[in-house]
Amino acid sequence: MKKLLHMWRECKAVAFVTYKEWSAYRTHSLVSVFVGPVYFIVQYFIWSAVYGGEGTLAGMEFSQTIRYFGASALIGYLTMDFADWNLQMLVRTGKFLTFTMRPIHHRFFALSQKFGHRVLGFFFEFLPCFLIFIFLFRIDIRPVSTGWTLLSVAMAFLMNFYVNYCLGMTAFFLVKSSGVRVMYQLFAQIFSGALIPLNFFPDVVQKIMLFLPFQYTNYIPAMVWTGSESIGSMGLNVPEAVVLQAVALGLMMLFSEALYRCAIKRFTAVGA
Amino acid sequence: MKHLKLYRICLRTAFSQALAYRADFVMGSLITLLSNILFPLVTVLIYANGATFPGWNMWEVLLVQSVYSMSTGLASMVLSSIVWVTMDHIRGGSFETVLLKPISPLFFIMATNCDVQSISLFAGGVVMAVISACHTGVAGIGAIGSFLLLFVAGFMVLCGMDLIMAAISFKWVGNSRIPEIFDSISNFGKYPLSIFPQAVRVFAVMVIPVAMIGFFPASALLGRLDPKAYLSIIPCALFMCFGIWLYNKMILLYEGVGG
Numbered sequence: 001m002k003k004l005l006h007m008w009r010e011c012k013a014v015a016f017v018t019y020k021e022w023s024a025y026r027t028h029s030l031v032s033v034f035v036g037p038v039y040f041i042v043q044y045f046i047w048s049a050v051y052g053g054e055g056t057l058a059g060m061e062f063s064q065t066i067r068y069f070g071a072s073a074l075i076g077y078l079t080m081d082f083a084d085w086n087l088q089m090l091v092r093t094g095k096f097l098t099f100t101m102r103p104i105h106h107r108f109f110a111l112s113q114k115f116g117h118r119v120l121g122f123f124f125e126f127l128p129c130f131l132i133f134i135f136l137f138r139i140d141i142r143p144v145s146t147g148w149t150l151l152s153v154a155m156a157f158l159m160n161f162y163v164n165y166c167l168g169m170t171a172f173f174l175v176k177s178s179g180v181r182v183m184y185q186l187f188a189q190i191f192s193g194a195l196i197p198l199n200f201f202p203d204v205v206q207k208i209m210l211f212l213p214f215q216y217t218n219y220i221p222a223m224v225w226t227g228s229e230s231i232g233s234m235g236l237n238v239p240e241a242v243v244l245q246a247v248a249l250g251l252m253m254l255f256s257e258a259l260y261r262c263a264i265k266r267f268t269a270v271g272a
Numbered sequence: 273m274k275h276l277k278l279y280r281i282c283l284r285t286a287f288s289q290a291l292a293y294r295a296d297f298v299m300g301s302l303i304t305l306l307s308n309i310l311f312p313l314v315t316v317l318i319y320a321n322g323a324t325f326p327g328w329n330m331w332e333v334l335l336v337q338s339v340y341s342m343s344t345g346l347a348s349m350v351l352s353s354i355v356w357v358t359m360d361h362i363r364g365g366s367f368e369t370v371l372l373k374p375i376s377p378l379f380f381i382m383a384t385n386c387d388v389q390s391i392s393l394f395a396g397g398v399v400m401a402v403i404s405a406c407h408t409g410v411a412g413i414g415a416i417g418s419f420l421l422l423f424v425a426g427f428m429v430l431c432g433m434d435l436i437m438a439a440i441s442f443k444w445v446g447n448s449r450i451p452e453i454f455d456s457i458s459n460f461g462k463y464p465l466s467i468f469p470q471a472v473r474v475f476a477v478m479v480i481p482v483a484m485i486g487f488f489p490a491s492a493l494l495g496r497l498d499p500k501a502y503l504s505i506i507p508c509a510l511f512m513c514f515g516i517w518l519y520n521k522m523i524l525l526y527e528g529v530g531g
Contacts (some may be wrong), residue, residue, distance in 0.1 A: 031449040
């Protein structure tokens with residue numbers, strides 16, 4: 001209990017400092033207030049044209065697809081992460097050395113930083129866009145089941161962090177891991193369901209995606225948000241999808257720990 | 273003539289620099305090429321699920337998107353550095369090193385920062401356009417002429433966009449998300465204009481003529497071009513001129529203390 005309280009204090013302190021640090025660049029976040037709705041408008045017109053008069057496509061109705069894209073954009077603001085870039089920079093320059101001497105695990109430090117950064121994202125990206133979707137676009141973007149949605153988004157937040165942290169750890173082996181990161185981002189864009197819901201992919205691809213981390217960062221939380229009764233090729237309901245997400249997150253956390261133990265042995269602390 | 277000679281030398285240097293790190297160059301080009309292949313995946317999936325963009329078959333839409341890739345690839349190769357290099361110089365307070373050169377700052381930045389890797393984006397776009405055109409057919413030699421004319425106009429739009437972005441960075445120091453604003457707007461140029469409502473069409477043709485980046489040149493190849501589209505070349509040229517004017521005007525705001 002004492003240890004948990006200590007961790008909470010550490011997390012709060014780091015998150016608060018990160019929040020204050022990034023508050024200096026508020027307009028950086030506010031760009032999303034323009035970019036998010038414009039992307040959404042484009043998606044709206046594309047899918048209006050594609051649906052035409054048709055009732056459902058790939059098992060999704062037009063209104064659900066539109067809500068999916070709205071939810072997907074909002075989830076992106078809550079889960080956005082660049083732990084991979086940060087870690088690879090620290091390793092490449094040798095600055096990671098300072099973290100090995102601190103009485104705090106770097107992963108926990110980075111996670112706390114992400115909390116602070118995303119609290120800022122909540123106020124300057126999520127909230128304005130949420131209100132724009134509701135009051136300007138008249139889209140009912142409220143989650144169908146608030147409890148399940150909060151749980152799913154929280155796990156997407158952690159999943160995104162752990163995946164990115166693992167990508168950052170490749171720098172211990174490759175020194176400069178920008179190629180791996182770009183490659184991951186490329187696949188994540190497609191297979192996380194950010195561009196198109198995974199329902200549109202062939203069954204085989206959807207099944208393969210169950211074993212990869214992409215869909216747990218965006219597709220599943222967005223489907224949970226819209227209250228879909230049949231998620232993915234396995235036709236999961238909301239609680240089943242959230243349990244699957246929890247299992248995937250658990251495995252990712254274990255993998256991250258194993259990779260960290262392996263990677264830290266290669267750290268030379270001299271930069272490159 | 274002097275500028276052309278200088279540009280040729282700079283281009284040769286950029287290629288030599290890129291080839292000094294061959295593995296990085298090849299890897300970067302492959303990733304760019306792969307992203308190019310994945311970009312039209314949404315369209316393919318939409319059609320694979322039995323849906324369509326009304327009045328357009330899959331290959332026609334892919335042609336619009338491949339022409340868009342060609343334009344952005346070329347612009348990225350020649351122009352994209354203007355934004356990032358200007359932004360870096362302003363943030364670091366080192367723009368004086370550009371201003372001191374006995375040549376236009378705009379030309380200097382453009383010539384000395386050619387992004388050779390984007391050649392794969394352009395090449396990927398060309399390959400995709402050829403494949404799509406093989407399926408759709410081309411309306412004739414005249415259509416190719418119109419395509420080239422409109423493609424140049426589309427390039428002018430991208431040029432204007434990059435210059436405006438770079439110009440904004442003189443005032444909005446250190447905001448690396450400025451390009452996202454224009455990226456989001458240029459999304460309207462990736463799809464057939466007919467799917468958008470009238471207000472968006474007017475915006476995409478007359479205000480920020482993003483329809484010229486992919487839609488109009490591809491329509492010319494398909495023989496589906498409304499002759500009125502040629503009038504849109506005027507706003508494209510004006511847009512680029514505005515970009516050049518704004519960039520040169522905003523240089524005066526440079527304070528030389530970094531940001």
